[in-house]
Amino acid sequence: MASLKDIRAQIASTKNTQQITKALKLVSASKLRKAQNNIVNMRPYALSLRRVISDVAVTQKVAHPLMGQRTEVNKVLMVVLTSDRGLCGAFNTNINKFAEKYIRDNKARLQKLDFIFVGKKGFEFFQKRNITPLESITGLDKDISYKLASQVADRLLGYFLSGEYDEVQLVYNEFKSAISHNVVCETLLPINLGLSSFSDEVNTARFSKDLVFEPSPEEVVEQLLTKHFGLQVYRSMSESVAAEHGARMTAMENASNNAKELINKMTLTYNKLRQEKITTELIEIVSGAEALK
Amino acid sequence: MKMTLVTPEKRILTGADVESVTVPAFRGELNILEGHTPLVTTLDTGIMRWKVKGSDRFQYAVISWGYCEVYPNGIDILAETADLPEDVNLTDAQSFIDKAKARLAAESLNDADYADLSRVVKRGESSIEVTKFKN
Numbered sequence: 568m569a570s571l572k573d574i575r576a577q578i579a580s581t582k583n584t585q586q587i588t589k590a591l592k593l594v595s596a597s598k599l600r601k602a603q604n605n606i607v608n609m610r611p612y613a614l615s616l617r618r619v620i621s622d623v624a625v626t627q628k629v630a631h632p633l634m635g636q637r638t639e640v641n642k643v644l645m646v647v648l649t650s651d652r653g654l655c656g657a658f659n660t661n662i663n664k665f666a667e668k669y670i671r672d673n674k675a676r677l678q679k680l681d682f683i684f685v686g687k688k689g690f691e692f693f694q695k696r697n698i699t700p701l702e703s704i705t706g707l708d709k710d711i712s713y714k715l716a717s718q719v720a721d722r723l724l725g726y727f728l729s730g731e732y733d734e735v736q737l738v739y740n741e742f743k744s745a746i747s748h749n750v751v752c753e754t755l756l757p758i759n760l761g762l763s764s765f766s767d768e769v770n771t772a773r774f775s776k777d778l779v780f781e782p783s784p785e786e787v788v789e790q791l792l793t794k795h796f797g798l799q800v801y802r803s804m805s806e807s808v809a810a811e812h813g814a815r816m817t818a819m820e821n822a823s824n825n826a827k828e829l830i831n832k833m834t835l836t837y838n839k840l841r842q843e844k845i846t847t848e849l850i851e852i853v854s855g856a857e858a859l860k
Numbered sequence: 861m862k863m864t865l866v867t868p869e870k871r872i873l874t875g876a877d878v879e880s881v882t883v884p885a886f887r888g889e890l891n892i893l894e895g896h897t898p899l900v901t902t903l904d905t906g907i908m909r910w911k912v913k914g915s916d917r918f919q920y921a922v923i924s925w926g927y928c929e930v931y932p933n934g935i936d937i938l939a940e941t942a943d944l945p946e947d948v949n950l951t952d953a954q955s956f957i958d959k960a961k962a963r964l965a966a967e968s969l970n971d972a973d974y975a976d977l978s979r980v981v982k983r984g985e986s987s988i989e990v991t992k993f994k995n
Contacts, residue, residue, distance in 0.1 A: 612871075
């Protein structure tokens, strides 16, 4: 049986832990707000860009190598987005499991399957499984900027356009809400704008025949597609960061609750023990007094 | 004339009523007033300015690569970055210029890198210039 002193120490240490988890939760909450703002701020840009590309590409009948769908996919480059830090529930595990399953299922089929890891957790996980990435990028959560994303995007474009890969896949956690996120695998390249479904929406009236293009429509589409792609990468990174903070917030919330429960239980035991002790002492005194009579 | 100016990281204007807009377009500076012919153009690094309806002064921003679309009743501008005069940090801007210039002078670069670095220099210089218009 633990002594009163032991229980007291245990309660104190659990309280400390609880305070840490509470603080971490608050930090994640504020970071989450920032990340969510990021996503919201990006939306108008993303929507306009997409609309413009499909408008221009459809009305001017521009085709581009980045949009060409491949009939046969033999060489795949997979980008795996994880976080640098842990303590965020199943956030990283889900991603890693998904990627591992993908390897198992497709290894035999594909001629070439390479990886780029963003975030330390994914990198470490696959390092243990002897998979060396083409590249790995860390330091994502500190400052998620469009600049970093477009650098990554430029490199991916380079790999794709040089013909080393037929397809670029991206695995990341899509942000749904503060408490839910799910693993998504997207085909980043070739770019699929879903133009066939788009064509009904295209407002050709806005595009008159004598619309002036500076430079040529082809060049405009070329530049826009590159930007669009960069933005896709940025969006997924933002989503992943938001999901990470959301996941950490939930994990820390749970930890705080568990600590609270533990403290309650221990306080109960502590009080019971204390009362028992008092009762024993009282009995000793009373029986001592009785014996003296 | 409605104007929208957005970047991936922020929204600066959405559907604001403007009288006059000047942008650093692909073929040089372009002034857009009410009733401009429909136009699609890419934008260079440089300073853009616009006058909100009813206001008597211009507002300024430094943009790097951008896309501008003029349609009968408005303008959409998508810029990769857009810094307002109050966002500019002079020491940072100067250090960017210095670093880029040093590389331009020291290394033999391929065309793409050369263009990138020149853009960095131009962006820095525009940033420094735009702080003159701080209100």
